[in-house]
Amino acid sequence: xxxxxxxxxxxxxxxxxxxxxxxMTMEEIDALIQARQVPAPAYVVDASGNxxxxxxxxxxxxxxRAGRYFPPSQLAWIAVARDAVAGDAETAPARxxxxxxxxxGAALATLxxxxxxxxxxxxxxxxxxxxxxxxxxxxxxTYFLNGTFSLCVANPMSEAHIAWKEVLQEKLAQQSGNxxxxxxxxxxxxxxxxxxxxxxxxxxxxxxIEYALSSRKRLVEDLxxxxxxxxxxxxxx
Numbered sequence: 001x002x003x004x005x006x007x008x009x010x011x012x013x014x015x016x017x018x019x020x021x022x023x024m025t026m027e028e029i030d031a032l033i034q035a036r037q038v039p040a041p042a043y044v045v046d047a048s049g050n051x052x053x054x055x056x057x058x059x060x061x062x063x064x065r066a067g068r069y070f071p072p073s074q075l076a077w078i079a080v081a082r083d084a085v086a087g088d089a090e091t092a093p094a095r096x097x098x099x100x101x102x103x104x105g106a107a108l109a110t111l112x113x114x115x116x117x118x119x120x121x122x123x124x125x126x127x128x129x130x131x132x133x134x135x136x137x138x139x140x141x142t143y144f145l146n147g148t149f150s151l152c153v154a155n156p157m158s159e160a161h162i163a164w165k166e167v168l169q170e171k172l173a174q175q176s177g178n179x180x181x182x183x184x185x186x187x188x189x190x191x192x193x194x195x196x197x198x199x200x201x202x203x204x205x206x207x208x209i210e211y212a213l214s215s216r217k218r219l220v221e222d223l224x225x226x227x228x229x230x231x232x233x234x235x236x237x
Contacts, residue, residue: 042150107163165202
């Protein structure tokens with residue numbers, strides 16, 4: 001087995017495993033994916049030895065086992081989608097999106113008050129800014145369905161966990177200058193280390209093939225290694 005095979009076996013289910021665990025055929029699951037009710041696979045290893053994902057495109061992965069790979073938590077969303085289809089197949093996609101948007105928006109509202117100001121989506125009183133919040137939830141739904149969150153979020157079927165990871169990444173990227181701001185006063189450096197740790201826990205490790213290009217390498221490994229405490233005295237509040 002290649003390093004990629006080990007990573008995928010540790011963190012994902014292949015088609016056979018997913019179908020067996022869901023007590024469905026893969027054709028039935030594919031129908032839900034095509035109907036935009038269930039996320040696409042996080043990764044596809046094709047017959048030519050390429051690792052393919054929506055985020056990184058095709059990357060050479062010689063010797064790796066061909067197949068499609070899904071996070072185990074996808075089983076929970078498949079169950080949600082099947083219930084929605086059983087209720088009314090025609091309106092199921094819209095109802096699933098509305099449920100996702102409501103839960104994701106609620107998580108963002110809490111994070112806006114507790115973690116990082118989302119000024120495009122909430123005003124100074126914490127009230128939603130409809131256009132900005134809708135843009136965030138629509139974008140998140142698209143990424144959810146195309147499998148993006150399935151490769152980068154530790155719990156990619158939870159709207160709250162997706163929001164947590166996304167907001168932490170936004171905060172970390174902005175406060176660190178996307179990983180370039182590495183000389184900080186001691187208190188700020190301690191806060192940055194805590195933020196890095198929180199983001200690392202919320203994000204996936206990423207596969208060995210794509211890790212060098214990942215946000216995790218830039219905002220966790222590299223930033224953590226390069227952070228230094230400046231000699232400048234902090235200005236009292």
